[in-house]
Amino acid sequence: MRDRVRERVPVVVQTRGVRSTPARVLWVCAEAVVTCGVVLMLLVVHQLWWTNQQARAQAGEQVRVLEREWAGSPPAGPSPSVSGPPAVVPDVPAEETEAATTPPPAARPGESPPSSAYAIIRIPRIGLTAPIARGVSKRSVLDRGYVGHYPDTAGPGRTGNFALAGHRNTHGEPFRYINRLRKGDVIRIQTREREYEYVVDQVLAQTAPRDTGVIQPVPRSLVKPSYGYSDPGSYLTLTTCTPEFSSRYRLIVWAKRV
Structure with missing residues (x-):
C-alpha cells in the first residue's frame, strides 16, 4: 500500500502594527505643520496682496467713470451733505454703518448706470x-478701495x-501713508461742480476709536482736547486705524479749506 503524503503549504499571515512608530508620528506632524503653513501663507498673500489688487482696480475704474461722467454732462448743483446716524471713528472695525442717501438717478437707455462714488x-x-x-x-x-464719507457730516x-x-x-x-502728511500739505477734493482745496493744519497721531469729537462740525478730540x-469753519478730516495692521487706535488728519 502506497503511503500518501499530504503536503501542506504553510500560510503566512502578515499584520500591520496598530500603533505608529515614533518616526511615523513625527512625519504626520511635519506634514500637518507644512500644510498649515501653506494655508496661512495663502491667507496672508490674499489679504495683503490680492485684496489690494482688486480694490485698487475697482477704485481706479471708478475714478475713470466719474471723470467720463463729468466730462459728458453739465454741473447738477452743489453736492449735498449726507444725513444719517453718527459713526464710530474710522474704518468701523466692529460695526458697519451705512449712510442714508437718496438713490442715484436712473441711467438713460444705452448708458451705463451712474457710479456709486460722487x-x-x-x-x-x-x-x-x-x-x-x-x-x-x-x-x-471701504473694502472696495474707496474713501468713505461719514454720515451726518x-x-x-x-x-x-x-x-x-x-x-x-x-x-x-488709500490712507496707508496719511501719517506722512504735514502742516501745509495740499488735499484736493473734486466733484462734478468744482474742485475744493484744503491745506493740512493738524495731525492727531493717536486717539481712541470712540473719539467721535474728531468728526463733529467743529472738530475737537474728546480724548485729547488740546x-x-x-x-x-470749513474743515476736512481724514481718519484711519493705527498702528499699521491694527485697529486699536485712530489716526486723525485735519485740514482747512483755502
Whole structure:
C-alpha cells in the first residue's frame, strides 16, 4: 500500500502594527505643520496682496467713470451733505454703518448706470487718487478701495466738517501713508461742480476709536482736547486705524479749506 503524503503549504499571515512608530508620528506632524503653513501663507498673500489688487482696480475704474461722467454732462448743483446716524471713528472695525442717501438717478437707455462714488480725493504728497462714496460701510465702500464719507457730516467745500474714512492696510489701503502728511500739505477734493482745496493744519497721531469729537462740525478730540478747533469753519478730516495692521487706535488728519 502506497503511503500518501499530504503536503501542506504553510500560510503566512502578515499584520500591520496598530500603533505608529515614533518616526511615523513625527512625519504626520511635519506634514500637518507644512500644510498649515501653506494655508496661512495663502491667507496672508490674499489679504495683503490680492485684496489690494482688486480694490485698487475697482477704485481706479471708478475714478475713470466719474471723470467720463463729468466730462459728458453739465454741473447738477452743489453736492449735498449726507444725513444719517453718527459713526464710530474710522474704518468701523466692529460695526458697519451705512449712510442714508437718496438713490442715484436712473441711467438713460444705452448708458451705463451712474457710479456709486460722487467725488475724488487727490493728495499729491502721498500720490493718492481715490473715489469718495457716501457711507463708511466696510463691505460696500471701504473694502472696495474707496474713501468713505461719514454720515451726518458736511459735504465738500461746505461750512462744517467734511469727514472721511479709509483703510490703512489691505483692500486698496488709500490712507496707508496719511501719517506722512504735514502742516501745509495740499488735499484736493473734486466733484462734478468744482474742485475744493484744503491745506493740512493738524495731525492727531493717536486717539481712541470712540473719539467721535474728531468728526463733529467743529472738530475737537474728546480724548485729547488740546487737538482740534473751537471756531466754525470749513474743515476736512481724514481718519484711519493705527498702528499699521491694527485697529486699536485712530489716526486723525485735519485740514482747512483755502
